[in-house]
Amino acid sequence: MNKIAIIGAGKLGCAIADGLLESGIDPNNLSLTRRKISTLQKYTDLGVLVTTDNNEAVKNSEIIILCVKPQKTKSVLQEIASDLNNKIIISTVTGITITELKEVINLEIPLFRAMPNTAAAIKQSMTCVSTINSTDTQKELVTSIFKNLGEVVYIEDELMASATVLAASGIAFALRYIRASMQGGIEIGFSSELAQKIAAQTIKGAAELILQHGTHPESEIDKVTTPQGITITGLNKMEQEGFSSSIVQGILASQNKIENL
Template identity: 30%
Template sequence: MLQEKIGFIGCGKMGEALCKSMVNSRLSEASRIIASDVLAERCKLLSQEIGIQTTQNNKDVASFADIIILAVKPQMVNEILADLKNSITQRHLVVSIAAGIPIQCIESRLQSGVRVIRVMPNTPCLVGLSATAFALGLHATQKDGQLVSTIFNSVGKVFHMDEKYLDAVTGLSGSGPAYVYMFIEALSDGGVKMGLPRDIATILAAQTVLGAAKMLLETGQHPAQLKDAVTSPGGTTIEGLSKLEDSGFRSAVINAVEAATLKSKELGE
């Protein structure tokens, strides 16, 4: 169990998922977690459902917590850090999950020596299957990194990387769930076009994506190997794959990751 007290500044779906996972896995006690939110109703809901302390004042979080998790929209970071500059000190570890905001940008708005770690999780943390990458700031230690790894391991897989890769992580796994949802919806649409009931088509599509992903992770095989294992000569699968190639499927996905990566870089400028 973590000995450090943890505070969330902003506690939307991502923050809520982390709170729940830490409490449910007994990584932390609810009494050692505090979260702030601008909405009183949201604070009340978090207190009732998880048992954590809540507040509408961000300075209460800084006063209570050893680890401060910035779980707010990127556009709000500057304003929040300006308000907390005198409240966040070297005793704190600041963990930012604000997409696109560089470590240097955060460090420059805090007192000298404050430890900062930038983290890029994704929304499947809500079901314990997040793909997360993090990078250490100038003053963050390996122990700090291990601590962050422990927290985010509670909701999925975690990778320690150089910060230069985090915009690409944002473009791939950060935005990736939306691409997958669109693919699932398209698979379902195809099933409906061919006469399947919508509810069954959607479940078949989602289960197909889930099963395929699990096979790749558990076998360690290259995606092309697994694809070829499904693709019989002159069969139905190669016919479908040919149509995807004709439509530029690969290029569309690659371009989506590139565009989201560039947008993440833009947010940090």
């Protein structure tokens, strides 16, 4: 198996590491870097190489997953540039295009951008990927990595900011709905623990209906609503309070924010 280095093992980097380990990667084939490695002790205990030295991790690996903050990206790439020949680079950095990455690295090597979400830790991520200078074999390799973490789609790089909003920020948006549903459940008599379980499993089931049947959400909604029924009454009240509009406006606000980083 190819050796993988995750440069900048923060929340997302650790989520990717957790997913890879859960999928069966040999810990000896994984390296993690971070300035404060004390928070990564569990990975050291598993046999993962944990270091503050980015160059050490890069030299030890064939695939480099860059998970640093946007403002640190240029300096980190310049730091490791001399060790990047014959490597595959995968950037998860928000707001830095694949063309900009190429300009900084200044090498003709395979470059990928990937936007997984934190559900990678439980192998349920939706990962969007774009690429340049890569072969079909290299694409298959990168796809196989992120397939271990959930679902993968390839998109044009200009859509990566939108993918960040819809898939990565989207986790938070979905969780906020679950929290609101829990609050409603408590209002109508459930304990918080039971309300959470019911709300979360219901959302999981709704998502699986769409993913497995390939149907439009409205067609599944139609199966639940009846004339003058309780479901349509609740839906209409939600829409009166701006439910769909607030979600759309939230997505657009996040998109505007990312475009102006």
